[in-house]
Amino acid sequence: MSPRNGRPNVPVTIDGQxxxxxxxxxxxxxxxxxxxxxxxxxHLEGLSIHGGCRLCLVDTGDHKLKPACATEVTxxxxxxxxxxxxxxxRRRIVELLFAEGNHxxxxxxxxxxxxLQDLATEHHVDHIHYELGYERHDVDASxxxxxxxxxxxxxxxxxxxxxxEVEGAHVWDVAMRGNEARIVAGMDIPWGESSAxxxxxxxxxxxxxxxxxxxxxxxxxxxxxxxxxAFLARARDEGEWIDRRAEA
Amino acid sequence: MHDIHTIDPVTRxxxxxxxxxxxxxxxxxxxxxxxxxEFRGFEEFCKGxxxxxxxxxxxxxxxxxxxxxxxxxxxxxxxxxxxxxxxAAIRQRRxxxxxxxxxxxxxxxxxxxxxxxxxxxxxxxxxxxxxxLMQAEPEIARRGIRLRxxxxxxxxxxxxxxxxxSLVVPGGVARxxxxxxxxxxxxxxxxxxxxxxxxxxxxxxxxxRFERELHSFGEFDSIxxxxxxxxxxxxxxxxKLRIMAADGSMLVDQLDPHDYxxxxxxxxxxxxxxxxxxxxxxxxxxxxxxxMYRVGPLARINLAERFGTPVAxxxxxxxxxxxxxxxxxxxxxxxxxxxxxxACVERIAALMEDPVLFEEKVRSQAxxxxxxxxxASEAPRGTLIHDYEVDGNGLITAMNLIIxxxxxxxxxxxxxxxxxxxxxxxxxxxxxxxxxIEAGVRAYDPCLSCSTHAxxxxxxxxxxxxxxxxxxxxxxxx
Ligand code: FES
Numbered sequence: 001m002s003p004r005n006g007r008p009n010v011p012v013t014i015d016g017q018x019x020x021x022x023x024x025x026x027x028x029x030x031x032x033x034x035x036x037x038x039x040x041x042x043h044l045e046g047l048s049i050h051g052g053c054r055l056c057l058v059d060t061g062d063h064k065l066k067p068a069c070a071t072e073v074t075x076x077x078x079x080x081x082x083x084x085x086x087x088x089x090r091r092r093i094v095e096l097l098f099a100e101g102n103h104x105x106x107x108x109x110x111x112x113x114x115x116l117q118d119l120a121t122e123h124h125v126d127h128i129h130y131e132l133g134y135e136r137h138d139v140d141a142s143x144x145x146x147x148x149x150x151x152x153x154x155x156x157x158x159x160x161x162x163x164x165e166v167e168g169a170h171v172w173d174v175a176m177r178g179n180e181a182r183i184v185a186g187m188d189i190p191w192g193e194s195s196a197x198x199x200x201x202x203x204x205x206x207x208x209x210x211x212x213x214x215x216x217x218x219x220x221x222x223x224x225x226x227x228x229x230a231f232l233a234r235a236r237d238e239g240e241w242i243d244r245r246a247e248a
Numbered sequence: 249m250h251d252i253h254t255i256d257p258v259t260r261x262x263x264x265x266x267x268x269x270x271x272x273x274x275x276x277x278x279x280x281x282x283x284x285x286e287f288r289g290f291e292e293f294c295k296g297x298x299x300x301x302x303x304x305x306x307x308x309x310x311x312x313x314x315x316x317x318x319x320x321x322x323x324x325x326x327x328x329x330x331x332x333x334x335x336a337a338i339r340q341r342r343x344x345x346x347x348x349x350x351x352x353x354x355x356x357x358x359x360x361x362x363x364x365x366x367x368x369x370x371x372x373x374x375x376x377x378x379x380x381l382m383q384a385e386p387e388i389a390r391r392g393i394r395l396r397x398x399x400x401x402x403x404x405x406x407x408x409x410x411x412x413x414s415l416v417v418p419g420g421v422a423r424x425x426x427x428x429x430x431x432x433x434x435x436x437x438x439x440x441x442x443x444x445x446x447x448x449x450x451x452x453x454x455x456x457r458f459e460r461e462l463h464s465f466g467e468f469d470s471i472x473x474x475x476x477x478x479x480x481x482x483x484x485x486x487x488k489l490r491i492m493a494a495d496g497s498m499l500v501d502q503l504d505p506h507d508y509x510x511x512x513x514x515x516x517x518x519x520x521x522x523x524x525x526x527x528x529x530x531x532x533x534x535x536x537x538x539x540m541y542r543v544g545p546l547a548r549i550n551l552a553e554r555f556g557t558p559v560a561x562x563x564x565x566x567x568x569x570x571x572x573x574x575x576x577x578x579x580x581x582x583x584x585x586x587x588x589x590x591a592c593v594e595r596i597a598a599l600m601e602d603p604v605l606f607e608e609k610v611r612s613q614a615x616x617x618x619x620x621x622x623x624a625s626e627a628p629r630g631t632l633i634h635d636y637e638v639d640g641n642g643l644i645t646a647m648n649l650i651i652x653x654x655x656x657x658x659x660x661x662x663x664x665x666x667x668x669x670x671x672x673x674x675x676x677x678x679x680x681x682x683x684x685i686e687a688g689v690r691a692y693d694p695c696l697s698c699s700t701h702a703x704x705x706x707x708x709x710x711x712x713x714x715x716x717x718x719x720x721x722x723x724x725x726x
Contacts, residue, residue, distance in 0.1 A: 107304035141298055141641035144615070149298075192641075215642070216613070218417040219304025 013078045027068035027079055028056055038081050039090060039122065041115060041208060042156035043069040044226055046233030047165055050157050055090055055119065065089065091123040099130040100179075102137070102151035103209070109222040110210030116154060117209075137182070142192030145215055146204050150182055153211040158226070159183060159203035166232055171197045183211075202229070267685060267710045269668050271720070277672050280664035282657065282689065291647045299325055299616075299642045303416055306634065306649070315348035315403060316627030318416040319485060320634040323623025325418020327506070328638055330617035336607035337420030338486070343599050344406045344416065345485045345625060350592040351399025352628035353545070353585045356693040357447070358392020361582055364687045365454060369461070370680045388450065391443040395589065398440050402596060405429040420611035430600050437597050441559070444590045448563055451586050458579065464670040465688045466578025466663030469494035471527050471541035472550045473655065475626050478502055480553030482591060484626035490551045491527065491541070496574045499527075505624035505633055508650070513539070524657045525650055540658035543630025544692065545584035550574050555587070557594035563587045578663050581691045616642040627652050629693055653694040663688045675720045677712060682723055685710065 008020040014027075014036055021030045026049070031038045041053040051070035058068045059080040068081070080086070097103070097116060105111045119125075137150035160172040160183065171194050175184040185191040204212040205225045213222040235241060272278030294305060303321040307314035319341055326333060333341075359378045366385055367376050375383070382389040406429065407415035415421050455462075471494065477487045478501075488502040491511065500511060515524045515536040526539030541547075550573075555561050564587055571580060599605055616638060624633045630652030637646040667688040671681040712721040 106308050107301055109301065139296055139298060139643055141643050147298055215298075216300050216418075216615075218300050218422070221417070221422065 010073055010075050012073050012076070015079070015081055021073040025073050027058055027060075027066070027071050027073055027077075030073055031068060031079075031081060036081055038068050039119060040069060041119065041154065042158065044158050044161075044206060044229055046229035046231075047158060047161040047206075050161065053093065053154070053156060055093055057086060057089055059083065059086060087123070090119075091125060094119050094123050094125050095128050095130055097154050098125065098128050099132050100135070101153065102134065107219045108152065108210040109213045109217045109219060110152070110207075110224065111220045113223045114210060115208035133179070135179070140185070140191050141215065142190035143197070143199075143215070144192065145199055146191070146201065147213050147215050148183065148185075148191055149211055149213070151211075152209045153183055154209055155181055155183070156208055157183075158206045158208065159212060162202045162206050162229055166229060166236075167198060167200050167202050169196045169198050169200070172203060205229075267664060267689075269664075269672060269710065269712050271675075271712065271714055273715055277665065277668040280661060280668050282660050282664055291649060294644050294647050297644050299328055299621075299636060299638050299644060300418055302634070302636065302644070303418070313348060313352055313627050313629070315344050315407070315416075316625060316632050317634070319345055319625045320623040320627075320632045322416045322418050323625065324621040324634040324636045325623070326612075327621030327623060328616060328618050328636065328642070329418055329612070329614040329621075331419050331612040331614045333420035333612055334607065334609040335604050336425065337610045337612075339599060339602060339605040340406055340421045340425050340610065341416055342485050343425075343596065343605070344403060346592045346596050346599075347399045347402030347406065349399075349484060349626070349628045350589055350596075351396045351403065352693075353589050353592075354392055354396035354399060356628070356690075357582060357585050357589070358389065358396070360693070361687070361690055362388065362392065364683070364690075365451070365458070365582065368457075369683055369687060376683070388447075391447060395440060395443050395447075398436050399592075401436070402433055405432045417611065419613060422611070424608050424610055425605050427606065430606075433596065434600050437593065437600070440593045441590075441597070444586070444593050445559060448586050448590060451583060452566075455583070460670070461684070461687070462577050462579045464667050465684075465691055466659060466666060467576050468662060468666070469576065470659055471499065471530070471539075472547035472574075473527075473541050473543050474548040474551050474631055475624070476548070476552050480551075481556040482548060482552035482554065484548075489624070489631065492551050492574075494574065494576075496550075499529075506622040508622065508624075508633055508635070512650070514648075514650070514654075523654050525655045526658065537658055537662075540662065541655065542578070542659045543652050543655045544581060544628075545588050546575060546578065546581045547630065548626065549584045549587060555591045555594075557591055557598070559594055560587055560591035563590060578659065578688070578691045581693070585693070616640060629653055630655055653692070656692045656694065660689055660692055660694065663691070672712075675712060677710060677721045677723050682710060 004022045008022045010021040010023060012019055012021045012030060014031060014034065017034070019030065019034050028038055028040065028043065038058065039055045041055045042050045043056065049070050051067045054067055056068040057065040060066050061078055065086065098120070103116060105117055108114065111117065140148040155174065157174060160174060163172050164170040171185050172183055174181055175188055176182060185194045186196065191197065204214060205228050207224060210222060266283045268281045268283065269277050270279040290306060294302065297305060302325060303318045306317040306321045363376045363378060363381050366388065367380060378389065406425065415423065472492045473489060475483045475487045476490045477483045488504055491500040491503065493499050503511060511528055512525050513528045513531065513536065515526060524536050526536035527541050528539060531539040549564060555564055567583060567587065620637045622633060622635045624631060632652055633650035635648040636644055639645050664685055667685050671684050710723050711719050714720050
């Protein structure tokens with residue numbers, strides 16, 4: 001969230017509560033500012049908006065639910081962030097993510113530091129009602145420091161965005177479509193062969209699951225730190241690292 | 249006429265299996281087969297996974313002895329990293345394995361086998377179980393529950409979680425051992441020592457009642473395999489393999505587990521998912537049976553000169569006075585298990601006084617330095633070997649797990665045959681006879697989900713099959 005000037009003056013109702021939003025603020029930003037929780041997965045403060053996971057769906061009285069992270073507030077908007085229908089949608093999205101990947105928390109390096117695991121707990125996902133895909137994905141362990149396990153990738157694209165927008169290296173992209181979609185380094189080369197990679201590890205710390213991890217970590221040993229990006233983005237936007245003494 | 253009896257499911261073992269008894273033309277039992285009907289295939293689905301994940305992943309082979317897999321997998325990882333874990337890490341792994349053996353043996357002895365031993369093989373099946381034991385002998389049942397609980401507490405103190413702890417990693421362990429952890433363990437030590445020695449006294453006092461079982465439950469010559477130290481002291485995690493002949497002479501001593509393939513072969517079978525490892529030099533041709541060997545508590549106490557702790561050694565001396573230097577009957581697995589329980593408590597107590605256990609450095613760091621690594625340890629049920637091959641990035645390309653129960657498979661078959669010959673009379677399957685066959689299997693404390701790397705609880709069935717293939721009788725217990 002970039003710093004906003006002035007005072008919020010757009011009247012919005014969120015879960016029956018009358019609040020004032022900033023001009024151009026997203027429903028998610030507003031909700032977080034006024035303390036209304038909305039689950040998210042692909043969204044990460046400090047990165048551009050992707051709007052791909054649909055976990056943040058809210059009801060704005062429109063004919064369809066809207067992603068809170070990618071929808072700007074408008075005057076007199078009346079937002080409902082949870083009800084039975086929304087909860088059911090979210091639960092199904094989480095189930096579909098599980099059905100699509102090979103997410104086995106029992107021996108996952110990120111168990112205990114995984115946003116997908118937390119979402120499953122939060123949404124009472126104790127069964128998957130969809131047929132499991134059991135797609136076979138390769139593990140890319142070619143990088144000396146990090147491992148990419150596509151079995152655990154939810155295609156949130158945080159790694160793609162952080163590498164492009166914060167590090168400026170643009171190692172990652174999404175290749176193919178639909179079921180075949182996968183994160184690739186460069187033009188689909190082994191990560192260890194990418195000359196663009198600066199070994200900064202930002203993609204690893206922002207990954208919400210065990211898809212990206214530090215090499216050599218055992219079950220449950222990975223700890224992600226996605227807030228790091230908001231810190232970096234804020235520092236950059238506010239010029240915290242620029243020595244202003246000369247100007248003064 | 250050729251009959252087959254099938255016992256299906258065998259109850260009170262960890263897992264599910266099926267037994268067929270084949271009658272010969274003379275109406276006597278000619279062959280017995282123990283079939284494990286579940287399949288787990290860990291060796292296949294571990295391929296392509298990072299080696300660092302193996303402790304956590306293979307620990308899922310078994311809910312009873314995950315710690316054994318954690319340790320063997322981590323040792324295989326140590327070999328691939330080509331590192332020596334820091335001394336404190338080795339002590340912690342040691343402590344964890346002692347807790348594991350203790351809790352597993354207590355489960356086997358009190359929960360699974362004591363109903364037979366204390367209530368009698370012909371006791372009403374409805375109450376011949378741990379609940380019946382609680383009613384008839386509440387004090388003994390309580391001791392068993394406490395010992396098991398203590399073993400699990402030791403695991404929890406070290407690993408943080410009773411089952412599937414994630415403490416052990418290639419290169420060492422994840423956390424430093426603290427005095428708080430020690431205090432949790434030390435508080436119960438005296439009670440446990442009392443419970444363990446009382447259990448031994450009790451077992452010794454009832455053993456005479458089982459003269460017939462002693463001689464029919466797998467009383468035969470076999471090779472014995474297990475870890476021990478170069479000086480012959482009982483060992484469960486370090487040291488190398490000792491292979492001892494039936495007469496107590498040494499076939500191989502201090503074999504590096506890395507070289508196990510030189511000595512052991514593995515026979516696959518068409519009627520069971522259990523692989524049967526055998527001692528290669530004794531086998532010439534397709535039949536692995538001459539290479540039969542036993543692993544586990546009985547093998548370990550036959551192999552070792554001593555436990556190296558006073559109370560267990562006193563028990564071992566009395567045991568040898570009674571049964572000889574080499575105990576041949578698999579019925580004595582129970583006795584060996586109780587002796588090991590005592591040794592575990594004594595060794596846990598000794599470790600609590602060892603300052604090295606508390607040292608801060610617990611993990612050695614390294615990358616992929618070898619493309620093959622073998623890790624071995626003594627699981628409660630016997631020697632466990634994890635053999636991994638990896639690519640240059642540390643992803644598994646081939647894996648072989650040699651599990652204790654698999655290694656005892658040939659001996660289990662032989663035991664069933666002996667018991668069937670002794671107790672099966674004609675085409676009926678009586679309850680007492682069935683239970684003796686099951687009890688014979690149970691003496692090995694087989695963990696079938698582990699040995700087939702197979703999912704779930706195991707029901708078991710026994711069939712009696714005629715020479716012409718007709719099923720004469722069938723019993724199934726779920
Ligand atoms: S968080 Fe809004 S769509 Fe993913």
